[in-house]
Each structure stands twice: as structure tokens, then as C-alpha cells.
Amino acid sequence: MKRRGFLQGLSLAVLGTALVRTAQAMTMKDIEAMQKNWRALLAAGYKAPLPTEPLKLPAEQWRKRLDPVQYKILREEGTERAGTSPLNAEKRAGIYACAGCDLPLFTSEMKYESGTGWPSFFTTIPGVFGTKKDYLLILPRTEYHCIRCGGHHGHVFDDGPPPTRQRWCNNGVALKFIPRQA
Numbered sequence: 601m602k603r604r605g606f607l608q609g610l611s612l613a614v615l616g617t618a619l620v621r622t623a624q625a626m627t628m629k630d631i632e633a634m635q636k637n638w639r640a641l642l643a644a645g646y647k648a649p650l651p652t653e654p655l656k657l658p659a660e661q662w663r664k665r666l667d668p669v670q671y672k673i674l675r676e677e678g679t680e681r682a683g684t685s686p687l688n689a690e691k692r693a694g695i696y697a698c699a700g701c702d703l704p705l706f707t708s709e710m711k712y713e714s715g716t717g718w719p720s721f722f723t724t725i726p727g728v729f730g731t732k733k734d735y736l737l738i739l740p741r742t743e744y745h746c747i748r749c750g751g752h753h754g755h756v757f758d759d760g761p762p763p764t765r766q767r768w769c770n771n772g773v774a775l776k777f778i779p780r781q782a
Contacts, residue, residue: 628763631723638707638725641695643781648697648704651727655701655749666700673771674700674751677743682717685772690719694779701749702776703728706768714760714767719775721768722760731756744768 642648649655657665662675672678687696696706696719705728706721714720727747734743734755741755753774760767 626763631764634707634709635723635726638695638704641693641707641709641780642704643694643778646695646778648695649702649748651703651747653748657749662700667773670699670773673774674746674749674753677752678771679754680718680771680773684717685719687719687772687775687777688713688717690777692777692779694777696721696770696775696777698746698749698751698753699774699776700746700751703746703748704778705729705746705753705775706770708780712761714769716767716769718754719770719772720760721770722764722766724768729753 639648659675663671666674669680673680690708690711693708695704696708696711697704704725706724710721710723712720712722729744730747730750731742731744734741741757743752743755745752751774752771754768754770757767757769758765
């Protein structure tokens with residue numbers, strides 16, 4: 601069992617390095633183009649809500665809308681266990697939207713393997729998150745929430761790949777993946 605864990609860790613490190621190298625080859629101009637052209641990855645017929653369309657519901661309606669784990673993460677600022685999200689292995693082209701309100705947040709082009717066990721992104725679709733300081737672990741961290749529904753998604757760190765140097769570390773259950781349809 602220890603050998604399997606070592607081999608899995610080694611393969612993740614190699615894969616992560618390759619994906620970070622891909623991100624490093626990008627320029628800020630590439631990232632700006634990616635942020636502007638995210639709608640091209642929407643599934644045919646998907647009507648994306650706008651960040652300016654707030655979704656405010658009472659707790660009992662959120663409990664009906666979300667499963668218990670999603671409720672804990674999105675509404676109570678919980679954290680899922682590392683390595684448990686199927687979205688860690690998602691490689692298809694598409695959009696990552698808020699599981700609470702369907703607002704598009706990231707594209708598949710923005711995702712990279714950080715080795716942390718959570719889906720990670722080096723940038724976002726502009727204007728979709730609000731941030732605040734989180735002192736839960738004593739040292740301050742920047743927590744981010746969906747601008748539309750207020751759902752907690754994760755924390756952003758400054759240890760990501762160039763050129764942004766950002767790591768938007770997201771709880772997988774707070775996301776919904778919408779694959780691009782040809």
C-alpha cells in the first residue's frame with residue numbers, strides 16, 4: 601500500500617509539472633483572451649445567468665436545492681476532504697459553474713493540477729467572485745465566494761503558475777462541470 605501511494609504521488613508530481621509548464625508558457629495577453637472568450641466553451645443551449653442577477657434564498661430553500669455536503673461547503677464555509685472530488689480528474693473542455701446558482705466561474709483552459717487534492721485554477725472568469733480575509737487557521741487567507749449567490753468556494757493563494765501566480769483552490773462539490781458539446 602505504501603508503494604502504491606508513493607507511485608501515485610510521483611505520477612501526480614510529473615503530471616502537475618507538465619501542466620504547470622503549459623500554464624507557464626502563457627502570457628498575460630493569452631489569459632486576457634481566455635477570460636474574454638469563455639462563452640465559446642458553453643454547451644449548446646446553456647443559458648448562463650449573469651453575475652448581476654443575485655440569487656438570495658432562505659436556508660430551507662438552499663437545503664432543498666443542495667445536497668448536505670454542498671450545503672455544508674457553500675452555505676457554511678466548509679471544506680471537502682482533499683482528493684475526493686471527481687473533478688480533479690476532469691480533462692474535457694467545458695465550463696465549471698457554481699453548484700449553487702449555475703454562474704460560470706472557470707473554464708477548462710484555466711484549470712491545472714496543483715497537487716493539492718482540490719480542483720485548482722490559475723485565473724477566473726472576470727467579475728464572478730467576491731473575496732474576504734479568513735483567519736480560521738490564524739494566518740490570514742483570502743476566501744472567495746460566488747458573487748451571485750454568496751456560496752463559499754475556496755481560497756486563493758499566490759503560489760500558482762506564472763504569469764498570474766494564482767491558485768484558486770476550489771472545493772469540487774461547490775462546482776458543476778458543463779462539458780462543451782461539439
